[in-house]
Each structure stands twice: as C-alpha cells, then as structure tokens.
Amino acid sequence: MTDLSRVLPDFPTAPYANLLHNIEKHQVTTSDLLTVEVTDLAKRAQLPVQGLERLCNAVLEALHVDLGVSDKPQGQFPNQGNCSLKQTGTDLTKQWSTISTLDDSLDRALGGGIPTGYVTEITGESGAGKTQFLLTLLLSVQLPPPHGLGRPAMYISTEAPLSTKRLFQILSSNPSLRDLDRAARPSTDNILSTVTPDLESQDHILQFQVPVEVSRRNVGLLVLDSVAANYRAEFEREPSGAVSNGGLNMAQRSNELVRLGQLLHELARKHKLAVVVANQVADRFSTPQTPTIARSSVPFSDHHRISQDSPLAHRTTWGHQSKGPQPSAEPTSSEAEMVQVGMLEPWPEAFEPPAPAALLLDHQQRWFTGWGDDPYADYALKTPSLGLVWSTQLACRIALFRQPVYGRQEVAEDDEMRAPTLKTWRRWMKVVFAPHVAPSGQGLSGAVEYEVTMGGVRGVKKGT
Template identity: 55%
Template sequence: MTDLLQILPSFPLRPFAALIPTIEHNALTTTDLLTLHPADIAKQTRLPILDLKRLIAAVQASLCADITPQQPLLDPDPPPSVISTLDDGLDAALGGGVPVGAVTEITGESGAGKTQALLSLCLAVQLPPPQGLGRQALYISTEAALATSRLAQMLNANPILQQYDEDACPSLDAIHSAVTPDLETQDHILEFQVPVLLSRHDIGVVILDSVAANYRAEFERQGSHGSNMAARSAELVRLGALLRDLARRHGLAVVVANQVADRFSSSAPRQPAPRSSGVQESPLASRSMPPPPSMNLPSTPSSSIPFALQDPDGPPPPPALMLDHQQRWFTGWGDDPHASYSLKTPSLGLVWSTQIACRIALFKRPVYGRYRQAAPIDADDDSDLLAPTLKGWRRWMKVVFASHTAPTGQGLDGAVEFEVTMGGLKSVDVKKAKNKQ
C-alpha cells in the first residue's frame, strides 16, 4: 500500500505499524481499503477484522478532513428585500415588511384596513432602503379609483415620512394607477400593458385591489355551475403564474387584496346539482373550458376540492384530510378552537391559496359601551337606552403563512393590534392599552 502517504501525507502510521507491512505485502491500495468489505480483507491478509475496521475508519476520517474547505463554497443568501408598512411594530411581525419577488395577499373583511395598508405601501416603496426600494408604485383597482386625498393625508401626518426632506419624501406623482371594471380589462392590463409600463418606469410594487371582485362578478353569478368553476380555477392558476413571473423578472413586490366570506360548518355532505343545458356560460369561462369528458362528473366547485374528486360510491376520506379541517391552517380563521369570533374564508378558495407566497389576515372586533346617564332610569323609560352601543373597533394583523418569516400562531395571541390613524396603520402598545383600561 505505497499510495497511502501519497494520498494522505499527514496520515498517522504509528498506531497501525503492525498492519502496514502485511497490507503492503498483499498489494492493497487505499482504494481497496475503502471499497472492499473488511471481512474480505481479513481473509486475504489474515489480520484481525477489528484492527482493519479501525484503520479504514481512520483513512475515511482523514479524507473527509482533507477535502473540507476552509471557507463555505457559496456565500449565504442575503436577507430578502422588503417594503415597510411605515410602522415598526407591524414590520417586526412581518419579518421586516412585505417581501420583494413574491406575491403577497392581504385579506380581511370590509373595514379591516386592507386598502389602508396598500396605500401605505405605495408611499413606503418610494423611500430609500431599508424601509423602501427608492422606486415607484403601480396601483390597479377593480372597484374604486385611487384615493389620492387619503394618500395626501398620510403624507402630511405620518411621522416617518415627515423625517425626509422635500427631495426624498414620497410623492403622488410616483404612483401610477389604473381601474379594471371587468375581468377582460383586468387580463388585458396585466398581460400586455403592465409589462410595457414596467419596462419604461422603475416600479417596485404592483398592487391589485382587489383580486376577487372581477372573478366574483364573472363566475359566481346566479346560474353558474361546475364548468364555470373549473374555468375559474384555470384562470386563477394563470393569473398566479403571471403575477409571480412579474415579481421575479422585475424584482418587485406584488400585493393583492382579497375579500372574505362567512364560513358555515357543513354537517351533511352536499349533493351535487345536476348539469343544466339551459344555463348560458360567460365568454371568459368558455374560453378556458376543457373538452367535455366521456362521463359526467359531479358539478362541485373545483376551488373547494382539496386535490381530487372523491368517488361518491367509495368510502369517505379521513376527517383529517377533509378541506373543512385543513383550511384552518391556510385561511387564517379556525386555527383556534376556543375562538369566540365568527369564522371567515378568503375568497377564491384553495386554488388561489396555492398561488401566493404570503397571506396576511386582518381582523376587526367591535367595542361596545353604554350611555352615561345623569339620573337613574325608571322601568317606564325606553329600554333602548340600556342597550350597549358601538364605541369603536379593534383591529389585529396576523401572518397566516409566508416564505420569508414564521407564521404568527394560533388565534390572536401572537397577532399585532393596530389602529387606523391619519398617518396610516399604527401598532398598539399592549402595555399602554392595558394601563388605559
């Protein structure tokens, strides 16, 4: 075995001095020691098998130590670029802010603060790093035009924006906007006009408010059935691929707002409705409709099916695999079994949930109080004065899932409470809130 010191010049031969002459006599190389079984080597050399195993282990350890690089071959990945929400508390919960190069969804019921968060991003993206990208914003609305008066109010009232001088402060001129009243216009703008705009302007965030409005109007009207829902699923997959490609190719953040619907517990399985030949389908639904199959399938909405159609004659799937159980982990509602608030489900179902990299859920709860009376109320007085009245709302933000940071956790325990102020969203200090109460 004359090649051992050539391969490993620093190999310690002294502990194995009794084995080396016999191994050299049998012309065994280092490759033979590493490839042959120790029992075969022991038969050939008539050496103790335990001593041979110790020699082979020492050779393997020396080889591993010799090829270990002093420095890592690849530099660690830099932290992802993020866009601030203009509040330190909310940024900490989001892992620094909204990530760049991915599709982020902000979902919640009406009045929870979705549009307020999107408007803040339009201003924050114009700030220099690390709070922003020093770039412009594109705001695409499906329901109402861009709220320029609200943006001007944020510019004048937000304390972070007031720290910058006039040259570096964000401006409304750096926010491009468009309105898409229907799904056909939305597809045309996203597929053709947005890439042209991105090539001409340095845009750092593309906002779609909201993603579900046009799909609801097109596919969920009265009379739609399973074929329309299958077409909607195909359209959602195409939209998700388009938005992800824009985010990665241009190095920007895509943020969409999504609506929610009330969730009702299904105690009995729903019977699929038979197909009706007299229902007229929309043009957008028919353009992506697959060819008719040879056998009739139940017209269950495909966005509410986990991954495959179940055989109605076969055994039911395990409860843990049912969508009613699984959706609590990716919708943002239902993960706390002791929650007292009503459950919601983000629109567009499971199909759209697989197209996004981050989901941020916004919650709101009413705060009730009573009228202050200077004198006691008699029994003959109006009983409505004794009823509680709505004093305001409390709001929370929660990370349901994300690719750049850990989720918040169950319920609202780890969620960040915030308020909607003139300057935008502002996190609430829990200790100060308890002292006021």
C-alpha cells in the same frame, strides 16, 4: 408552448415540434407535464402516449439540469450553463429586500416588511384596514432602503379609484414621512393608477400594459385591489332563466386564477418587485350536528355522512360546554350491539367508510385561511375568496381581523335601561403563512394589534 418558454427558455423544442401545436391548443402547462398522468394528458391533448412521455421526461431532466441536481452532463443542454433556478442562501440574502409598513411592531411580525420577488395577499373583511395597508405601502416603497426601494408604485383597482386625498393625509400625518425634506418625501406623482371594471380589461392591462410600464419606470410595487371582484362578477353570476353551469364556471375560473398567479409571480421574480393583492372574505358556515335522537332512524352510513365535519368545528361548537368524547369515524361498540338486537339497521356489506375528517377541506383550511385554527375563538369564521386554487398561487398571506368594542353611553339617568352601544373597533394583523417568517400562531394570541390613524396603520402596545 404555454409557459414552457418562460420556465425553460433554452429548452430544445425542435425534437417535439409535432406535439407542440396540440399542447398549445389544449393549454397544457409545464406543471401539467410534471404532475398529471401521461395517459390523461394524452387524452386531453389528443397525442400519442409514447411521444408525450418522452416530452415529459425531457422537461423533467431539463429542470434537474437547470437546478444543478442532474447526474447527466451539462452538455446535453448547452445553453443552460448558468442555472437560472439554482440559488444559494447567500444569493437569496443579497437579493432580499422588503417594503416597510412604517411601523416597527408590524414590520417585526412580517420579518422586515413586505418582501420583493413574491406575491403577497392581504385579506380581511370590509373595514379591517386592507386599503390602509396598501396606501401606506404605495408611499413607503418610494423611500430609500431599508424602509423602501426608492422606486415608484403601480395601483390597479377593480372597485374604486385611488384615494389621493387619503394619500395626502398620510403624507402630512405620518411621523416617518412628514419630517422628510420635500425632495426626499414620497409623492403621488410616483404612483401609477388605473381602474379595471371587468375581467377582460384586467387581463389586457396585466398581460400587456403592466410589463411595459414596470420595465420603463422601474416599478417596485404592484398593487391589485381587489383580486376577487372581477372573478366573482364574471363566473358567479348567471343570467336570469339560464341553466346552471356551475361546474364549468368553476373549472374556467380555476384556470384563469392559475394563469393570473403565474403572471404575477413572473412579474415579481423578473423585475424584483413586490406584488400585493387585496382579497375579500366570505362567512364560513359549519355543518350542523346531527341530533342523537334521530340516529335510530338513519342508517349508520347516512348519519355518519351528514355529521362528517371537521374535528376543529366540533370543538368550536362545543367549546367548554362539553368534555365528552367527540364523534368517531368508526361505529362505536354500543352501535354495534344495537345492530345485533335490531334497534338499528345493519350497515351495508359494501359499506366504505368516508375519508377521515382530518382530510376534509373544512379541517385543513385552518392552516392556510387564517380563520378556524383556534377551537375556542369568539369571533365569526371567515374564508378568503377564490378558494384553494388561488391560495396555492400565493407565497404569503396576511389576515386582518376586527372586533367591535361596546360600551354604555354616559347619561344622567336610566343608565341601566340603555343597551350597550358600539364605541370603537379593535384590529389585528396575523401572518398565516410566508416563506421568510414564522406564522403568527393559533388564533389571535400571536397577532399584532393595530389601529388606523390619520398617518396610516400603527401598532398598539400591549397593555394600552
């Protein structure tokens, strides 16, 4: 039944054999059994409510037994004597291992490096250094602990083939690698690589070929660069002249992303490897403010809905320009007086105030995207691709930022007439969320500045 055999391998399915066919047919997952209303599941899977409710309760109880938090005796599930999900802090500490970025300042911000057993995302705009991070990890995983795992790596690309020329450049220039004995140095021979030009080939490789190679070669790092490319091509492009079917496409994409997340997480947990995916970003646009002069011509419910935006977005727009009160979620007393004298249309009797701005995605995404948590940021806001559904599949998200540095060309004359030109880029790494280390904090104040060099990525000391 979908993923139940992976979550609870010893779950007794015989009493529910009459339900499993429809559950499999309609792709009902274990998460669905635990979170979705039984009546909704019954309609979706075309099954009786009572039988489906018994199955949901049995799955929940089996999970409680597996975690060791059930009051019922272990004998109800005789094959679950050893709890596979319950782990103490000591157990987790013994299993804990990381892959170094080969830079002390970056490793400190990451709590030692990229952790094994989890799915980690590195996101940022083009040119921020995502691929440079990934190439460094492909080499450092081959080092013995504490810098690596002493295991090979696998690189799956959806865009361009693996840059072996750049790998050799890092090997010969990075101080942590170039001084090693030839026998101890990482090698490109220990990096398996392939290209998946479309979603169908990507699914086939991840589902069938990757588990075999991981088991056979004891792979310690799986890299997917990038996760968004094939999904964008598959679900966001429609043939010319075709009728728009965006809602269905989004639902299908969400299901595929959940399936991908479960597959990657299972690989990471089962084989104790680190899964690192690169992700693209898109520009974020805030809802424009509604001009005050137009409020008299629009009913309160309408203009309130138009201006309903994140309080953070309002602060970002106003910045230091305005110290006045921000728009409230309820009509003000002055507006009520204007209604009484006939200057504004009265609010409908059945008026239902919209959800508070704090509950909107535009406001809440500042905690999991990496952009928008600083109300006075002077850089453009971005949003990682694939949305909230993909974000829930990640254990750790690392955001990379870059900003241009301008200067004037040194010329003999007419220097004041020349416009500033781009001199270089400044880059920062920020931990957005992670299970093992605290986030970097608001904006770029706690982020680590780094630069891309011949030897890979290197932290920049403050004050330089």
